[in-house]
Amino acid sequence: xxxxxxxxxxxxxxxxxxxxxxxxxxxxxxxxxxxxxxxxxxxxxxxxxxxxxxxxxxxxxxxxxxxxxxxxxxxxxxxxxxxxxxxxxxxxxxxxxxxxxxxxxxxxxxxxxxxxxxxxxxxxxxxxxxxxxxxxxxxxxxxxxxxxxxxxxxxxxxxxxxxxxxxxxxxxxxxxxxxxxxxxxxxxxxxxxxxxxxxxxxxxxxxxxxxxxxxxxxxxxxxxxxxxxxxxxxxxxxxxxxxxxxxxxxxxxxxxxxxxxxxxxxxxxxxxxxxxxxxxxxxxxxxxxxxxxxxxxxxxxxxxxxxxxxxxxxxxxxxxxxxxxxxxxxxxxxxxxxxxxxxxxxxxxxxxxxxxxxxxxxxxxxxxxxxxxxxxxxxxxxxxxxxxxxxxxxxxxxxxxxxxxxxxxxxxxxxxxxxxxxxxxxxxxxxxxxxxxxxxxxxxxxxxxxxxxxxxxxxxxxxxxxxxxxxxxxxxxxxxxxxxxxxxxxxxxxxxxxxxxxxxxxxxxxxxxxxxxxxxxxxxxxxxxxxxxxxxxxxxxxxxxxxxxxxxxxxxxxxxxxxxxxxxxxxxxxxxxxxxxxxxxxxxxxxxxxxxxxxxxxxxxxxxxxxxxxxxxxxxxxxxxxxxxxxxxxxxxxxx
Numbered sequence: 001x002x003x004x005x006x007x008x009x010x011x012x013x014x015x016x017x018x019x020x021x022x023x024x025x026x027x028x029x030x031x032x033x034x035x036x037x038x039x040x041x042x043x044x045x046x047x048x049x050x051x052x053x054x055x056x057x058x059x060x061x062x063x064x065x066x067x068x069x070x071x072x073x074x075x076x077x078x079x080x081x082x083x084x085x086x087x088x089x090x091x092x093x094x095x096x097x098x099x100x101x102x103x104x105x106x107x108x109x110x111x112x113x114x115x116x117x118x119x120x121x122x123x124x125x126x127x128x129x130x131x132x133x134x135x136x137x138x139x140x141x142x143x144x145x146x147x148x149x150x151x152x153x154x155x156x157x158x159x160x161x162x163x164x165x166x167x168x169x170x171x172x173x174x175x176x177x178x179x180x181x182x183x184x185x186x187x188x189x190x191x192x193x194x195x196x197x198x199x200x201x202x203x204x205x206x207x208x209x210x211x212x213x214x215x216x217x218x219x220x221x222x223x224x225x226x227x228x229x230x231x232x233x234x235x236x237x238x239x240x241x242x243x244x245x246x247x248x249x250x251x252x253x254x255x256x257x258x259x260x261x262x263x264x265x266x267x268x269x270x271x272x273x274x275x276x277x278x279x280x281x282x283x284x285x286x287x288x289x290x291x292x293x294x295x296x297x298x299x300x301x302x303x304x305x306x307x308x309x310x311x312x313x314x315x316x317x318x319x320x321x322x323x324x325x326x327x328x329x330x331x332x333x334x335x336x337x338x339x340x341x342x343x344x345x346x347x348x349x350x351x352x353x354x355x356x357x358x359x360x361x362x363x364x365x366x367x368x369x370x371x372x373x374x375x376x377x378x379x380x381x382x383x384x385x386x387x388x389x390x391x392x393x394x395x396x397x398x399x400x401x402x403x404x405x406x407x408x409x410x411x412x413x414x415x416x417x418x419x420x421x422x423x424x425x426x427x428x429x430x431x432x433x434x435x436x437x438x439x440x441x442x443x444x445x446x447x448x449x450x451x452x453x454x455x456x457x458x459x460x461x462x463x464x465x466x467x468x469x470x471x472x473x474x475x476x477x478x479x480x481x482x483x484x485x486x487x488x489x490x491x492x493x494x495x496x497x498x499x500x501x502x503x504x505x506x507x508x509x510x511x512x513x514x515x516x517x518x519x520x521x522x523x524x525x526x527x528x529x530x531x532x533x534x535x536x537x538x539x540x541x542x543x544x545x546x547x548x549x550x551x552x553x554x555x556x557x558x559x560x561x562x563x564x565x566x567x568x569x570x571x572x573x574x575x576x577x578x579x580x581x582x583x584x585x586x587x588x589x590x591x592x593x594x595x596x597x598x599x600x601x602x603x604x605x606x607x608x609x610x611x612x613x614x615x616x617x618x619x620x621x622x623x624x625x626x627x628x629x630x631x632x633x634x635x636x637x638x639x640x
Contacts, residue, residue: 033068033096036060037103040077050103057081057110067092067125070099073108075130082112087122087152094125094159094188094569102130107164109134116143117167122150124157124186128165135169138200138231142171145199148186150179156216161190167199174199174228177215178207178247185214185247188571188640194223200231201239202272203261208247211309211336213281217571217619217640218245220253224496230264230272230296240265240296241272251283251313252621252638257496258290265296270333273300274323278307279335284314284595284621286636289494291321295355301325302362303352306342308370309335314595317534318347319500321491324390326362326399327352327382330375330408334366342375346534346547348506349382350491357393359425360384360415363436365404373406376527378413379518381506381534381547383488385418396453397423397443405435409525412518413441414483414546420447422457430455430467438469440477440519442545450480477519483546484512501535507548515550518543531593531623536634567624571638574615586628592637593623614639 035050038060042053053074054060060071061084069090073079083100090098100118102108109132110117117133120126128146135141145167150157160177167174174196179185185208196203203225208214223243230240242258245251258274265271274290277283285304295301303320306313308331320327327349332339349360360382365371384395397415403426415423423443431454443450443461450459458464461478465471470478491505508514520543521527531539534547544550567576590612592601600622603612614637622637 033066035070035072037072038079039074057083065089065098067096067098070101072101072103073131075102075104075108076106078109078111080111080113082110082115082117082119084119085121085123085126090123090125092125097125097127097159097161099127099129100131101127107132114141114143116145116147118146120148122152122157124148125159127161127163129161129163130165132166135171137169137198138171139233140171141169144173144176145170146175148177150185151181153182153184156184156187158186159188160186162194163190164193166195168197170199171231172199172201173205174203174225176205178205179209179214182209183212183214187216189215189218191220192222196223196225197227199228201228201234202241202244203228203258204243205241206245206248208279211279212247213249213279215248216250217638218248218251219571219638220245221255222496223256225256225258225261227260228262230262230266232264232266235266235268238265238267238270238272238300240294241276242274242290242293244273244276244278245280245283246278248277248283249281250620250638251277251280252636253285254287254636255496256288259292261293262296262301263294265294267296268298271295271298271300271325273302273305273325275303276305276307277310277313279309279337280313281311282313282620283310284316286314286317287500289319289496289500291323291493293323293325295324299325299356301355302329303327303349304347305329305331306344307331308333308339309337310339310342311337312341314343314345315347316343316345316530317500319494319503320347320352321350322354322388323352324355325353326358326360328361328380330363330372332365332370332372332404334370338373339365339371340373340375344377345379345529347380348491348503348534348547349380350489351384351387353384353395354388355390355393357395359396359399361397362399362401363405363408364401368404371404371406372408376409378409378411378521378527379529379533379543379545379547381414381416381485383416383506384421385489386421394421396421396425398425400424400426400429400431400436403429403431403435405431407434408436409439409527410436410441411439411521412543412545414444414514415441416444416446416483416485416488418446418489420445420449420451422451422453425453426455428455433468437472438478439472440545441470442479442481442483442514442517444480444482472524479513479517479545481513483514484509507535508544508546508550510550512550514545516542516544518545528598532634567635567637571640572614573640575611575613576637577611587626588628590624590626592617593625595621595623
């Protein structure tokens with residue numbers, strides 16, 4: 001006779017049936033939302049209100065949690081066990097979420113030993129705030145800290161927020177959201193102010209089923225993901241990623257940091273990356289720092305990456321440094337979705353590519369059917385030298401692993417090499433300009449030897465132009481000159497919560513030949529370069545080369561970090577409201593920009609206005625600039 005094997009969530013419900021029955025009788029089926037309190041000094045036979053709290057997490061797993069319920073754990077206390085909800089629980093969306101939070105002083109902690117911390121199955125409409133979660137650590141623990149898992153064929157599950165939590169000591173992922181056996185996923189997701197560390201396979205992971213863009217409207221900000229070291233026993237795929245997001249439409253990752261991830265990755269086919277996206281449509285990674293990440297066994301270990309199946313995605317205003325892999329990358333692994341219309345712009349890469357002799361910026365398409373198409377790399381600053389390498393392979397400015405590309409433009413970048421390293425490497429291929437076009441980049445070798453490794457080695461830009469590169473419409477482009485950067489090669493770690501624009505080492509000096517030397521990307525190639533540089537300076541009509549747009553006088557302060565102005569809700573559907581400190585900030589005008597820099601809406605400021613209508617905007621990511629003649633604030637909005 002075959003044994004009937006019941007799923008975990010069914011067994012849990014049966015196990016606690018008698019307790020559920022008694023609770024339902026005593027509490028009138030919980031028709032109204034309820035606040036529950038848990039305190040080490042309580043008793044599980046209590047009713048769970050603030051004056052009669054429960055002692056453990058057990059009762060939460062035994063009752064139906066309805067939309068609007070709140071579960072409060074006593075601050076400064078640790079609770080052993082875990083929390084499981086399924087499709088019978090929550091489900092109220094953003095309008096009536098179930099909230100897990102701390103009350104009293106300090107954060108509450110959940111220690112889940114060898115199991116998960118939260119397992120949320122086929123449900124959403126959930127907030128987890130101000131709670132630290134820890135497992136027993138790899139290899140004893142083989143679960144994820146917070147797992148949202150969906151295999152339902154119902155429409156998308158709406159609203160998840162994880163805010164102000166530490167998640168550590170889990171053998172799979174710190175935080176994981178995925179769907180399987182269904183194209184439907186989750187929408188309206190917000191991960192913010194998190195510290196995710198000492199987990200095995202990743203800090204934060206979102207993954208879709210097959211190549212579907214299953215999830216939508218994802219915001220990840222102020223997340224620190226570090227020392228997620230990889231799983232040395234797991235060889236089926238890469239492990240040890242910092243933040244990795246896939247299967248998503250409309251993604252914004254900003255003001256995050258990833259470091260010391262991936263050292264124990266043992267996948268032979270590739271490795272982890274600090275912060276990256278794959279199979280993502282309309283994604284932006286900006287104002288982030290990724291550094292000192294590892295490849296593990298073989299390849300990758302980079303800073304930032306737009307990977308296979310991604311479309312209309314942007315890496316901008318990021319700082320990558322001291323990674324074993326590429327600082328910035330376009331990689332296509334073989335997704336059934338085209339890799340098309342992606343952009344890397346206004347980033348700084350310092351001393352990446354510490355392993356395998358690759359480039360500070362690297363490109364790879366797996367085969368001729370899966371190419372990097374119609375994508376753009378412009379106004380970045382790349383510095384590489386030969387210090388602190390983990391093998392004997394010398395890094396390059398740019399690396400092209402093969403020629404599986406179509407209409408890729410690389411323009412207006414500064415490539416600064418020390419120790420007579422090569423600016424480029426194609427592994428002997430002569431990649432023609434229909435596949436990759438280099439146009440108007442500035443090249444400088446502090447050692448005096450200028451090397452362009454293409455089909456052969458060229459030692460001057462004039463000779464290199466014989467390949468067709470650095471030429472366009474019968475004109476010659478490209479500059480060999482010292483860009484006069486302030487102090488290249490010594491930029492340190494900025495750290496999460498600090499202003500990346502303080503990286504003055506890569507600002508150009510007043511005598512730089514990069515000033516006003518950039519080609520007009522719009523008139524020549526139909527590319528709108530946006531409206532600010534790495535340092536949040538406004539772009540002029542005559543662009544500079546590199547990530548810094550030189551300004552003699554900077555009269556307008558503009559930063560994501562000062563928070564003199566804030567908006568809510570975010571993501572927003574039909575409108576948003578705003579607040580600001582009237583004692584220090586008197587705005588006069590508000591502008592809404594699309595990601596490519598076009599002004600979508602302008603509002604002249606009336607102090608009676610507190611709400612901005614956006615019902616006419618399409619879903620997606622927008623930039624908001626509000627200010628006056630002396631000060632401007634830049635924020636990012638997700639329209640759902």
